[in-house]
Amino acid sequence: MEVSKRQELLTLMADKMNRAVRLYLENCSRCGTCIDACHAYASTRDVRFSAVGRAQNVRRLFENYFRITGKVAPWLSDAETLDEAWMDRLYETAFSCTGCRRCMVYCPFGIDTQQIQAIAKALLIGMDMDPKPLTMRARGEIDKAKNLELTRQKLEKELTGVEKELVEKYPSLEGKEIVPLDKEGANVLYVSMAEKPSIASGAAILNAAGESWSLSYFEAVNFGAFAGNANMSEQIYRRIVDEAERLRVKELVICECGTAYRIMKHMIGRRSFRVISILELVARYLREGRIKLDKSVIEGTVTYHDPCQIARNSGVYEAPRNVIRALTDNFAEMIPNRSENWCCGGGGGLVIAQEPEFRMMTSRIKAEQVRAAGADIVATACEMCLAQLKDLNDEFELEMDVKLVSDLVYEALVFS
């Protein structure tokens, strides 16, 4: 690696440094408590895929270039030189980390592996080694905000199909404004996924509750965050923030997308609107009697997979459970669950960026957990988890239906 390139990468590394990251890099005792926390290690028994194993790849560079001990006695801390071979090693562990932060539950200091891997990802972007499918999608998301008129035209075309589907299912909607756009002063700005089903289920729920709402022009998913590109991530979430502020909505409701929810809930700073997930909203509607669900529709036992970004990393534990209990009397918890739930193995954009073979290999523990729940339906609240769980269902022949909770609500919704 050329000296100038290395210097450029080290500048990127220095830019990622903040108080938390420095504490995380300097204080690990390598006690190994976190090792068993990672689904990838639990499935493969390969220490490279443990939290500390991944973090050491970054920490050893930090020792070499940012600490005096690494310069004076590199053998003490296994300090490493930043070169092409080390970049390959960084790629292997950074873009196989789902950022689930289960290791934080285990670590006595609460070291955040996701933050450490963000450094690795920044270096890899600097070397043009980022996963291109994620970066390309992130660029596409940013471009949507640049040509709003074209975005609107495409969305309206998509909405024609959605509205047709909803009228067929709920004839009383005929002639009404089913999916409002650009509604200033609405209570709710609903941010869906780009796909039709996510818009349809959200629209059905919001209309059934008689909500004053508007659909966002933009999809919730943030590929910039998955790619580890902070700049792109900010441009992507800012589109939605600007839209919510322009429309002066009271609440920003995020569809079942874990990363989008965590970003909007915890990373955008104080705003004029409140951020909640669609399942928190559904739980509230049920509590207030604004919507009703037919318990006879969903057949079989339902279990629930807590998406890491919504549950452990954002604190939404009970709302999805309350919704499922309103859907069925046959609810069985997965063990472990809530903050200790195993990551599905597809988060952090891995569903898109990683080969299915790798995802299946590192998620064996998840498949065993799902199988042990003995349910007919595994429900979740994140599109990435949904895709990964479907792959696991096929690969490990779990013979379950994999669904989003909102889809179950959509199926059982009593539309008066």
Place this chain on the structure above:
Amino acid sequence: MVNAFWYFVMVPMVYIAVVWCLVGIVVRIVQVVREPSPPHTLRIFRDDESPDDPSGAGLGPALWDAFTMPSVRRYQPVFWVFLMVFHVSLLVLVPAHLDVLPQINILSAESPHMLGNGAVGVLFTVSLAYFLLRRFKGPVREVSVASDYLLLVLLLSIAITGDVISWGNSWTEQGFVITKQEFGQYMTSLLALSFADPLKFLPGTHYVVIGTHILLVNLLLMFLPFSNLMHTCFAVPLNVLRRG
């Protein structure tokens, strides 16, 4: 020549090590404080918490996490027992050493024993031996680096020489080779910056063991600011980040 060496270890080097350690700690803390704050919360949520619930956040819960290590207790209970034994022993050994000074009387000044009566030191040693053995086994060995072993060997050597000093105090029929009161005089002379020769106060046969104990402690103090023993200062802030 030998006496000059032990004099250097037991007097000037003690001052150098203490000043080095304190300056090093301050520099490390300043390095951390000067960094910008993280741009957003890094909190993770417990099972009984919810998104807008601040009850689990803050200093109180972080102190609890830092001092009782509930995650280790849950996931590695045997390791947790040794960790608690180690840290509690350390907490007892600090005042036990200070109690040697005549001005401090946790035990009566006439008592021949140090606080803990040698047993605490043995518990401290056993826990360190466990930590070291653990590093030679399984995945922990794969993630350990040289400084992890060096630190544990250093601490274990300090603990063993401390145990030998404690045990050696009962070697003679008359009582003690070197009494607690004599240790007190040595420590008083250190505090008074008198630069007096420790041989004046510590006439016993295991002067070299005491010298070795102090040499190792000096080395530990000098290494401490560069080591992950700095978690002594940072365990609480780290847990504050996790608690949000």
